[in-house]
Amino acid sequence: MMLRAFTAALCAPGVIGAIFAQGEQQQQAPLLAAADDSMAGAKVVTHEAHPHHSLSFTAHSVDDATTSSSDDKTPNILDVCPGATNGYTGYLNSGSKHFYFAYFESRASPKDDPLVMWINGGPGCSSMTGLLMELGPCAIDDGGESAHENKDSWINAANVFSWTSQLVGTFAASEDIYAFMQLWYKAFPDSRSLPFSIAGESYGGHYIPVFASHINDMNKISPPELQIPLESVLIGNGIFADTVQASSSYDISCTNVTGIGPILKDGPCKKMAASVPRCEYLMKACEDYPDPIVCKGAYDFCGSELQNPYFHSGRNFYDVSKPCVGPLCYPIMKSITTFLRRDNVRKAFGVNPDTPKFEACSDKVGDEFRRVNDGLIDTRPFVARLLHSDIRVLIYVGTYDWICNFVGNERVFGSLPWKGLADFRYQQENNKQVWEGGLWWESGMLRYVRINGAGHMVPFDKPKHAINMFSAWLNKKPLV
Numbered sequence: 001m002m003l004r005a006f007t008a009a010l011c012a013p014g015v016i017g018a019i020f021a022q023g024e025q026q027q028q029a030p031l032l033a034a035a036d037d038s039m040a041g042a043k044v045v046t047h048e049a050h051p052h053h054s055l056s057f058t059a060h061s062v063d064d065a066t067t068s069s070s071d072d073k074t075p076n077i078l079d080v081c082p083g084a085t086n087g088y089t090g091y092l093n094s095g096s097k098h099f100y101f102a103y104f105e106s107r108a109s110p111k112d113d114p115l116v117m118w119i120n121g122g123p124g125c126s127s128m129t130g131l132l133m134e135l136g137p138c139a140i141d142d143g144g145e146s147a148h149e150n151k152d153s154w155i156n157a158a159n160v161f162s163w164t165s166q167l168v169g170t171f172a173a174s175e176d177i178y179a180f181m182q183l184w185y186k187a188f189p190d191s192r193s194l195p196f197s198i199a200g201e202s203y204g205g206h207y208i209p210v211f212a213s214h215i216n217d218m219n220k221i222s223p224p225e226l227q228i229p230l231e232s233v234l235i236g237n238g239i240f241a242d243t244v245q246a247s248s249s250y251d252i253s254c255t256n257v258t259g260i261g262p263i264l265k266d267g268p269c270k271k272m273a274a275s276v277p278r279c280e281y282l283m284k285a286c287e288d289y290p291d292p293i294v295c296k297g298a299y300d301f302c303g304s305e306l307q308n309p310y311f312h313s314g315r316n317f318y319d320v321s322k323p324c325v326g327p328l329c330y331p332i333m334k335s336i337t338t339f340l341r342r343d344n345v346r347k348a349f350g351v352n353p354d355t356p357k358f359e360a361c362s363d364k365v366g367d368e369f370r371r372v373n374d375g376l377i378d379t380r381p382f383v384a385r386l387l388h389s390d391i392r393v394l395i396y397v398g399t400y401d402w403i404c405n406f407v408g409n410e411r412v413f414g415s416l417p418w419k420g421l422a423d424f425r426y427q428q429e430n431n432k433q434v435w436e437g438g439l440w441w442e443s444g445m446l447r448y449v450r451i452n453g454a455g456h457m458v459p460f461d462k463p464k465h466a467i468n469m470f471s472a473w474l475n476k477k478p479l480v
């Protein structure tokens with residue numbers, strides 16, 4: 001959970017290389033009503049309030065599947081991604097930065113279903129991994145030569161964007177996200193009537209509260225026609241405050257909170273137990289004085305004493321029930337990389353030909369976040385502000401994750417300073433409810449969900465539970 005472990009290892013996915021202006025693409029029939037006729041065939045949208053940004057996009061239509069070769073060079077999205085729906089792929093452009101996105105409309109009722117932006121963690125890792133490993137329309141076959149339909153995709157219940165990560169830290173990125181949304185609504189004004197949520201995992205615990213707070217702040221000073229209908233955020237296995245979550249690697253490694261523990265042996269665990277108090281007070285010092293020199297000492301100590309023993313155990317950092325095999329501990333990650341490097345896949349997904357070959361994570365982006373000490377940002381106050389603005393917050397956590405685990409998440413939300421804390425604690429102690437995936441409780445705008453036996457990437461491990469939880473949340477229903 002340390003920043004270091006975290007960025008070295010992932011805490012999951014960001015960058016489809018994303019990084020160049022949009023090339024010439026075949027424009028197919030747009031599915032959302034564009035703002036006016038003159039825009040119907042447009043590939044680039046600009047906005048006077050956001051002069052440094054533009055949106056370029058290409059439509060993909062699954063209706064053309066049989067005639068996909070009208071332009072021989074552009075395979076139909078269905079050819080490479082069975083289960084895909086109509087949508088768009090493209091880039092938010094800002095100076096030399098180009099952020100890739102992919103959008104798939106809902107399989108249910110695109111005109112009425114909510115709009116959800118999905119952002120993976122990282123920092124510096126590609127949301128394409130989330131799309132293809134967790135919740136997108138298709139999942140990759142072993143070897144990466146082909147894909148199959150994902151029947152439990154989150155597009156069953158919502159219109160979903162997948163967004164790549166950003167270059168200069170969480171706060172700067174929130175400006176890009178805001179500009180993106182305004183450009184999107186300019187291109188597709190009808191979608192402004194759909195409730196909007198931001199979802200993500202892992203380092204999303206950093207991004208999402210900040211992005212959502214920025215949108216909420218901007219809404220307060222914007223006329224109604226420019227407001228973004230932000231309704232909720234969803235954060236899976238998130239990192240909110242290293243200082244609170246750091247020592248929880250001990251609980252996962254050395255106790256039986258997971259039900260399959262302890263993972264490490266008595267000897268190292270005794271040593272780790274002795275280090276927990278020191279890690280905690282050093283982290284408290286970092287929290288009180290968030291000076292990189294103080295924090296580096298804390299991170300170094302907690303990292304070497306509480307994280308390294310697990311790192312060296314050969315276990316998967318994201319799932320204590322599995323060995324660490326392959327890049328980022330998952331063999332499928334290699335297949336996803338193979339898949340996304342294929343020419344026809346790049347074309348079908350609207351990737352600019354100049355874009356470098358796909359990397360699941362970008363060291364350059366990760367380094368940039370480290371340089372600005374992004375990991376030291378404590379995002380709890382941002383979550384509290386969302387709750388106080390009546391924006392709903394769903395925290396869901398797979399219990400087998402080690403790196404951003406449920407023990408740390410429950411410490412964060414069991415002490416989050418907001419008006420509902422006392423009742424939330426009451427619910428947590430006395431009124432946990434059972435659902436098919438595990439336990440959950442809630443108070444007011446805050447819902448907390450455990451998914452038993454899922455690792456860091458909940459929709460990958462428990463796809464049915466994940467889509468049921470997602471759908472219930474969007475529909476404001478209890479979990480059953």
Ligand SMILES: *[C@@H]1O[C@H](CO)[C@@H](O)[C@H](O)[C@H]1NC(C)=O
Binds near residue numbers: 256260261262
């Ligand atoms: C851990 O917990 C599980 C589930 O409660 C139990 O079946 C198992 O025996 C426990 N393991 C140890 C070592 O106590």
